[in-house]
Amino acid sequence: MDGILLGLQVSLQPVNLLYCFAGVFFGTLIGVLPGIGPATAIALLLPVTFGIPTATGIILLAGIYYGSMYGGSTTSILVNIPGEAASIVTCLDGHQMARQGRAGPALGIAAIGSFLAGTFALIVLTMISAPLARAALAFGAAEYFSLMVLGLVLIGCLSSGSVAKAVLTTAIGIVLGLMGVDTMSGVPRFTFDRPEFIEGMDVITLIVGLFGISEVLLNIEQGATRSIIEARIQRILPSRKEWRQSRGPIARGSVLGFLLGLLPGGGAVISSFASYAMEKRLSGTPERFGKGAIEGVAGPEAANNAAASAAFIPLLTLGIPPNVILGILLGALMIHGVAPGPLMMINNPDLFWGVVASMYIGNMMLLVLNLPLIGIWVRLLRIPYGILFPLILIFCVIGVYGTTSSVFHLYLMVGFGVLGYLLRKTGHDLAPLVLGFVLGPLLELHLRRGLIASDGDWSFFATRPISAFCLALALVLLISSAVPMVKRWRKSMLVEN
Amino acid sequence: MFADLATKLVWTAVGLSVAWLGRDLGVGALNAPGPGMLAFGLGVLIATVAAAGLAWSLLRRPQWVPGVPAAPPSLRMVGLCIGLVAYIAALQPVGFPLATFAFLLLLLAVFARLSWLRAAGFSAIVAAASYVVFKFALGTQLPAGILG
Numbered sequence: 001m002d003g004i005l006l007g008l009q010v011s012l013q014p015v016n017l018l019y020c021f022a023g024v025f026f027g028t029l030i031g032v033l034p035g036i037g038p039a040t041a042i043a044l045l046l047p048v049t050f051g052i053p054t055a056t057g058i059i060l061l062a063g064i065y066y067g068s069m070y071g072g073s074t075t076s077i078l079v080n081i082p083g084e085a086a087s088i089v090t091c092l093d094g095h096q097m098a099r100q101g102r103a104g105p106a107l108g109i110a111a112i113g114s115f116l117a118g119t120f121a122l123i124v125l126t127m128i129s130a131p132l133a134r135a136a137l138a139f140g141a142a143e144y145f146s147l148m149v150l151g152l153v154l155i156g157c158l159s160s161g162s163v164a165k166a167v168l169t170t171a172i173g174i175v176l177g178l179m180g181v182d183t184m185s186g187v188p189r190f191t192f193d194r195p196e197f198i199e200g201m202d203v204i205t206l207i208v209g210l211f212g213i214s215e216v217l218l219n220i221e222q223g224a225t226r227s228i229i230e231a232r233i234q235r236i237l238p239s240r241k242e243w244r245q246s247r248g249p250i251a252r253g254s255v256l257g258f259l260l261g262l263l264p265g266g267g268a269v270i271s272s273f274a275s276y277a278m279e280k281r282l283s284g285t286p287e288r289f290g291k292g293a294i295e296g297v298a299g300p301e302a303a304n305n306a307a308a309s310a311a312f313i314p315l316l317t318l319g320i321p322p323n324v325i326l327g328i329l330l331g332a333l334m335i336h337g338v339a340p341g342p343l344m345m346i347n348n349p350d351l352f353w354g355v356v357a358s359m360y361i362g363n364m365m366l367l368v369l370n371l372p373l374i375g376i377w378v379r380l381l382r383i384p385y386g387i388l389f390p391l392i393l394i395f396c397v398i399g400v401y402g403t404t405s406s407v408f409h410l411y412l413m414v415g416f417g418v419l420g421y422l423l424r425k426t427g428h429d430l431a432p433l434v435l436g437f438v439l440g441p442l443l444e445l446h447l448r449r450g451l452i453a454s455d456g457d458w459s460f461f462a463t464r465p466i467s468a469f470c471l472a473l474a475l476v477l478l479i480s481s482a483v484p485m486v487k488r489w490r491k492s493m494l495v496e497n
Numbered sequence: 498m499f500a501d502l503a504t505k506l507v508w509t510a511v512g513l514s515v516a517w518l519g520r521d522l523g524v525g526a527l528n529a530p531g532p533g534m535l536a537f538g539l540g541v542l543i544a545t546v547a548a549a550g551l552a553w554s555l556l557r558r559p560q561w562v563p564g565v566p567a568a569p570p571s572l573r574m575v576g577l578c579i580g581l582v583a584y585i586a587a588l589q590p591v592g593f594p595l596a597t598f599a600f601l602l603l604l605l606a607v608f609a610r611l612s613w614l615r616a617a618g619f620s621a622i623v624a625a626a627s628y629v630v631f632k633f634a635l636g637t638q639l640p641a642g643i644l645g
Contacts, residue, residue, distance in 0.1 A: 051636050164546050168508055171539045175515055182532040189522055189532055213581075220608070221574050221622035354645030387619075390601050394627060399586070410585040418578065426504045437592065448530045456527030 003345070004126055007353030011361055016056050017352070023060040024362045027067020028369055031087075032377045036212065036392050038068035039434070042328050042455055043207040044399035045334070054336040055351045059358040061332055065325050065358065066118065069268060073110040073301055074377045077103055086268035086304040089276045093289060093296030100292050108236040109246050110296055110301040111370040117254035117302035118363040121309035124258060126356060129345065132207025133317040135479045136342040141450035142461045146470035147320055148443045153474040154263065155323070156432045163481045166432045169423065173436025174443065176201050178363030178383055184448060185277055195409050203331040205400050205409045206437060210430050212396045218424060236371050237407045238294070246298035249279050261283045261307030262314060263322060268304035275303035309359060318354055320439070324431050327438035502554055508547035516540025573608070580604070592642015593632075597624040 010016060013041065029043045042061050051058025072087035077094035097106040139147075156166030179190045180200030191197040238246060256278065257271035264303055279299040281288045289296050314320045319341035321327040333340050338348055345352050400413045454460030462468050518533070525531025543640050584600040591599075601620035605611045611619065630635040 047637055048635050122632055153637065164550055167546050171543045172511065172515075174540055175536055178536055183534045187522060187532045189536065191516060217574055217577070220577060221571050222498075259582050344628065384609060387605065387611075389608070390604040393604075394597055394601065394623070397585070397588070398627065399636060401639065402631065407585060407589055407636050410588070411582070414578065414581055414585065426500065443533045447535065451527055451530050456529075458527070 001354045002350065003130065004357060006349060007357030007372065010350050010354030010444040011358040015052075016059055016359070019052070019056050019060040020063050020358045020362050021365055023063020024067035024070075024365045025369060027069075028071035028074075028366065028373075029075075029380070031065065031068035031071020033071075033383075033388065034382055035396075037215070039207055039325050040067050040215075040396070041068070042332070044395050045139060046204055046328070046332050047399060047402040049332065049336070054237075054333075054348075055354040057336065058329070058333065058355050059362075061329055062312070062355055062359060062363045065329070066305065066362060067366060069305050069308045070111065070370050070385045071181060071377070072116055073114070073297075074107060074370075074374065075381060076299070077110065078378060079104045079381055080137040083146055086272050086308075087301075088269070088337045089272045089300040091298055092276070092291050093291070096290070097297065098288065102292065104236045105238040106297050107374055108371065109238045109242065109298050111367055112238070113246065113250040113253070113298045113302040114305040115363055115367040115434055116250055117257060117306040118309050118362070118366075119279035120254040121187035121261070121306040122356065122359050122363065126311060127315055129313060129317055129352075129356070132313065133342040133345050136318050137275050139318070139342070139466070140464070141446040141453060141466035141473035142464045143470075144320070144452055145443060145446040146461060146467040146474075147318070147455065148439045148446070151263075151320060151322060151469040152432065152436060152439060152443075157477050157481045162427070163478070169428050169430070169434040173433035174440035176206065176433075177440025178435040178444060183445070186231075193263075194408075197404060200304075201437070202390075202400075202404055202409055202480065203328065203437070204403045207328060207411050207434065208396045208400050209413040209416025210434065211394060213413060214420030214424060214430075216392055217417060219385060219389065220279075227345040236374065238263060242294050244293050249275070249295045249299030250302040252278060252282075257303030257306030258310040260303075261310030261322070265356045268307040268323075272300035272304035273300040282329075295387040295432035297475050312355070312359070316344060316355070317342060319442075322430070322434070324434045324438075327435055330438060385452045404480055462469075465491045498554075502551065503549050505551040505554060509544050509551060512540050512542070512544025512547055514540070516544060577604075577609075587642045588642075591641060592644050593639040594624050594628045594644055595642060597627065 011020065026041065026045070027038065028364065030036055030038055042064055043060065047065065049060060052060075054150060069086055073090045073094065075081050076087040077088035077098050080091050080095040094106045094110070097103065118217060152170050156170050157163060175190070177200075179197055181188050181191075181198060188198060253271075253275040256275050257268070260271040261268065276289075276296060276299060279295045280286045282291070283289065283295060285293075311326055314322045315326045315330060317340075319330070321330045330340060338344065338351060390447045396413065397410060400409050401407075403409075423433075450460055451458075461471060515536050517540070519535075519537030520533060522533025522536065523531035524534045524537050535631055580600065580603060581597070583594055587596040598620045602613075602616050605616035606613055606635060609616070627638060632639045
């Protein structure tokens, strides 16, 4: 309770309220507009946080993350194109509802369900963060190493390409993360005698290139067109019957999303798919799904927002980002000189609780933003991609140059953009690469510490219970992904990138 | 088929290179791991997985039929990449406002099919506004170039 009161003191400061609003507004905008995802947006806005206090900066970036979850549902419902990967499932029934003239209730229940689920997740986050951080103080090198391995394996198994390709991209991501001077030996690694690489590969250059530039190249090549539901949106609030049909899915989606959001490698996308599958299975009339069933919108939207909030728990208490976007947030925290982990609550309580409290406030702001501003989001959707993508490119250049002041990094950004394009064209998912890049240095640090502590005994990682459990689970996941039935199930899933 | 084989070949080469560079850095011993240990291990992993995939693809002879070759990158995409590189090259000598104006003008005229006048107007507004907002309001370092 003291923690949340401290957090409210921090988050209710006018400047933090302003940045929270800016974060959720831009996050919703980014979620609405296809072509720029929250990962790129957070990377682009990272330099903006350098001149402001750390708590304010993280409040802004966190707002973009969960704001984009809200915004993504708008395009799913109105255009049948998910603005964000976690909203893919919302297309199935949400767009059908819009075609039936029920776009308003679909948008309304998505916003309300997201708000309720986000609030639920934050309340649980508030209750379990402190005990989890205390438990994590007992974690050693073996536990951290194994948790990270599990996270990387999980995201690899759930990636859109083959598991073999995920292994390759994860491995190369870790190698990219190892670039720069080795902190333990002082030896420069993979710097190719370039001074720009002494401090390692710049995370913003990598993210903006891989996601921002490659996305533009792919969209230019594909020349996607979209048709928007043009009918005027009447009532926004769901009817009593629609609310009765939605409350169960919202409740179940909140719990499911929270649990899946906690897992390293889990996340909003998996949660939304799992919730949809669960609601269809539990429904007495499963044949309605795919034809405008409101449960098919309420459950997944609740799940993806609960997962987005829950994902902050492993990041803030263990220092392990469970997905790509929070991996970038981890980078942001480290750039600001904050080491997320079990000691963060002790060393930076104002930052920790300030961010948590801002998420409560941000959730309320999103509910207020999303319902009345739907008309504005619809107008924005009509902006042709031919006008949108040049702006995206300019922002990418500003983002990278603003951080590095280096033309070399801009060329590197283009290079990563072409690499990202080629990888996606050849069926590789980029999420494992980025998570490998972010976790790589930490993974190596804990591996080396564990080996030194155990005098080179590998069984050290298998004899500690939590470490053994995580490694065993990772092995089971890798082996099971080769089973044909699991292969077919994987093909129906996608992982955010 | 050929694209798939080429991809696996490239990955094998990447893996071998990473393993080689990792070995050069020094693998160390198990109780004193060197700076190259993990990189060496990852390089071997990449090379092994890729080589296994390559061997598997080559062994699946019934699938070895010339199919429709993958479409080469479109001219628009190549042009966009060249334009982006040229924009980056012009950024410091010419400056952000002018370079951005020229880049946007070209893209809007070619891709958005706006008239040159409309494209010029829109580009001027965006270039000026983004320079003012990012440089003066947000403190981002952007080169002024010949306008400096």
